[in-house]
Amino acid sequence: MPRHRFNFLYSRVQKDFSAVPKNVKAMILGLSVYIVAWAIIDPFFSIYLYSVLKSYSLAGLFYGLFFLTGTLFAVPFGDLAGRASKVKLTAILLLSYPLIGLLYFSVYLFQYPFSLIVLFLALLAHGTAASLWIAAEGFIRENSPKGETGACFGLYITFQRLAYVIAPVFIIALVSFGFSMANVNFLFLSLVPFSVLGAAIILRIKSAGSPIVQGIREVIEKDNLIKREFNDLRQLGFMGYFSLLIGFFVQSINSVIFFLVPLYALSLGLDLFGVSLLFAALSVPFLFSFFLAELADSFGKMNAVVLGFILSAVALASIAEISVASPLFFFAVFILGLILAFLQPAANGLVTDITPRIQDGEMTGLFIAVLRISGFLTSLSLGLLSDSFGLRLPFIVFALLLAAMSASSFLARKRIVVRI
Numbered sequence: 001m002p003r004h005r006f007n008f009l010y011s012r013v014q015k016d017f018s019a020v021p022k023n024v025k026a027m028i029l030g031l032s033v034y035i036v037a038w039a040i041i042d043p044f045f046s047i048y049l050y051s052v053l054k055s056y057s058l059a060g061l062f063y064g065l066f067f068l069t070g071t072l073f074a075v076p077f078g079d080l081a082g083r084a085s086k087v088k089l090t091a092i093l094l095l096s097y098p099l100i101g102l103l104y105f106s107v108y109l110f111q112y113p114f115s116l117i118v119l120f121l122a123l124l125a126h127g128t129a130a131s132l133w134i135a136a137e138g139f140i141r142e143n144s145p146k147g148e149t150g151a152c153f154g155l156y157i158t159f160q161r162l163a164y165v166i167a168p169v170f171i172i173a174l175v176s177f178g179f180s181m182a183n184v185n186f187l188f189l190s191l192v193p194f195s196v197l198g199a200a201i202i203l204r205i206k207s208a209g210s211p212i213v214q215g216i217r218e219v220i221e222k223d224n225l226i227k228r229e230f231n232d233l234r235q236l237g238f239m240g241y242f243s244l245l246i247g248f249f250v251q252s253i254n255s256v257i258f259f260l261v262p263l264y265a266l267s268l269g270l271d272l273f274g275v276s277l278l279f280a281a282l283s284v285p286f287l288f289s290f291f292l293a294e295l296a297d298s299f300g301k302m303n304a305v306v307l308g309f310i311l312s313a314v315a316l317a318s319i320a321e322i323s324v325a326s327p328l329f330f331f332a333v334f335i336l337g338l339i340l341a342f343l344q345p346a347a348n349g350l351v352t353d354i355t356p357r358i359q360d361g362e363m364t365g366l367f368i369a370v371l372r373i374s375g376f377l378t379s380l381s382l383g384l385l386s387d388s389f390g391l392r393l394p395f396i397v398f399a400l401l402l403a404a405m406s407a408s409s410f411l412a413r414k415r416i417v418v419r420i
Contacts, residue, residue, distance in 0.1 A: 020152055024143050026205050027087070031136055032159040034094055034198030037101070037190040039167035043279040044184045046259045047266055051184065052107060052119060056263070056391075060383015062123060063259055067375035069127025070368075077131040086139040087205045093132035094199040100125050101191030108185040127372075134368050157345055161286030164279055171276040181272055242412055243350055246305055247367055248374040249405045250347045253312050253340055255378035256398055257282065261319075261333065264391045268325040281330050285338035292342045301346045302409065308343025309406035313399040315339055320395035 049059040103122035107115050140152060170190070179186065261282075265275050285292075299307075315336040322329045378398075385394040 020155060021143050023205050024140055024152060025155075027090070027136060027139055027202060028156050028159050030094075030198045030201035030205075031090075031156075032163055032198075033201060034097070034195050035160045036163040036167070037097075037194035039163035039279075039283075040170050040190045040276075041187045042164075042258055043167075043262055043275045044181075044187060044272075046262050047181065047275070048104075048184045049119075050263060051181075052115060055383075056386035057383040059263075060259065060379045060381070060386070062119065063379040063383070064376035065120070065123045066127040066130070067372040067379070069124050070130045071372040071376065077134050086135040086142070087202060089135040090132045090139070091199040091203045093129045093135070094195050094202070096125070096129045097195035098192040100129060101188040101195075104188035105185050137368070157286055157341070158288070161283040161341075164283035165287065166280075168273065168276045168280050171273050175273050179272060181266075184272075243347075244367060244370045245405075246347050246350065246409065247370050249309065249402060250340075250344055251371040251374035252378040252398060253316075253336075253343075253402070255375050256316065256382065256395070257336070257340075259379045260382050260386070260391065260394055263386070264319075264395075265325065265329075267391055268323070268329065270325050274325065278330060278333055281334045282337035284334065285341040288341065292345065295342070301350045302412075304342060304346035305350070306406050306409045308339055308346065309402045309409060311339045312336065312343065313402040313406065316395045316399040316402070320392045320399070 046059060046063060049062050050056065053059050053062060100122060103118060103125065107119045107122065110118055137156075140156060174183075174186075261278070262275055265278055270278065295304075315332060319329070319332045319336070322332060381397075382394045385397060
């Protein structure tokens with residue numbers, strides 16, 4: 001890249017960081033503190049499920065249950081987020097996570113079939129509480145300068161991924177006390193302090209909106225809620241549908257990473273610290289999401305989507321060819337993280353740009369509903385494929401799907417018109 005081009009992007013990053021409103025920065029900070037807990041847990045979540053269920057297919061089904069539960073709440077909660085205070089909704093749901101963490105922790109304390117019942121309840125509660133992202137991301141969209149949407153979500157993703165980079169520090173401390181893969185349920189206890197602290201930061205933000213109880217009453221009394229929400233989507237036309245399809249496949253990449261990569265790493269012999277370090281390597285590129293988002297804006301969001309999908313396909317196919325836990329494996333995962341760090345803010349920014357300001361809450365709910373449907377279908381497919389054909393073939397299958405999506409995005413890119 002020419003030096004003058006780099007200097008232009010650097011100065012633009014500085015300018016846009018200053019332009020991000022303080023309330024958006026505060027929301028991002030509170031969410032990032034909470035995410036530290038999941039940065040500790042996520043690399044081991046599918047391993048935890050597999051240790052309880054002893055089957056890739058069942059692990060994929062239960063992993064997908066979290067997404068399926070969230071899908072049922074996404075649309076009505078999106079409507080509620082459009083009426084009530086998004087700040088208070090986010091904080092209240094954050095404060096439910098200490099209980100959820102205790103449920104996940106206690107699964108190891110029960111014998112079958114009671115352990116499955118507790119796990120089922122934990123996943124239901126988790127999927128419901130995850131609606132906080134509808135309120136949180138709706139707040140960020142609502143308060144972001146329209147011309148800087150990619151940059152705002154770049155900052156949002158950067159701070160979240162910073163948590164994953166520092167998570168191995170906590171894992172090192174646990175390993176020094178004798179923790180191993182057999183103790184992964186203890187990791188869920190981290191939800192107690194980090195959720196409470198994140199909620200305390202977010203509650204300091206001044207917010208507008210109806211009281212939550214009033215908002216719930218209005219949503220319940222509203223007729224044809226689902227029909228009205230999908231009428232809003234239909235009004236967006238081709239742009240709305242295609243942006244949701246893009247989100248579906250971006251989420252499928254995330255599901256491959258968070259469900260399949262840990263299990264594959266475990267099969268290659270990585271230990272507790274090794275898996276955590278692998279996710280730190282994956283997350284390092286996201287520290288530059290703010291810069292990469294600016295690059296994607298400059299490159300063109302749809303062009304970034306086309307390039308991101310085809311490179312993700314190549315990365316997944318490359319990981320499938322690695323059969324030992326070598327530096328090459330870590331490098332391939334790092335490259336996948338770099339590609340996703342470029343692709344994800346572009347996809348989020350695209351949805352924001354085409355959404356009329358008055359529909360931010362509703363579109364966020366629909367968008368997250370699609371992401372959760374993708375998470376359910378992808379994790380279920382990964383589990384079934386892994387049990388039937390081993391852990392390598394699913395990488396190839398999704399590489400082919402992403403290559404097809406890249407071609408479709410290339411053909412559709414001229415039909416995307418941004419609504420400011």
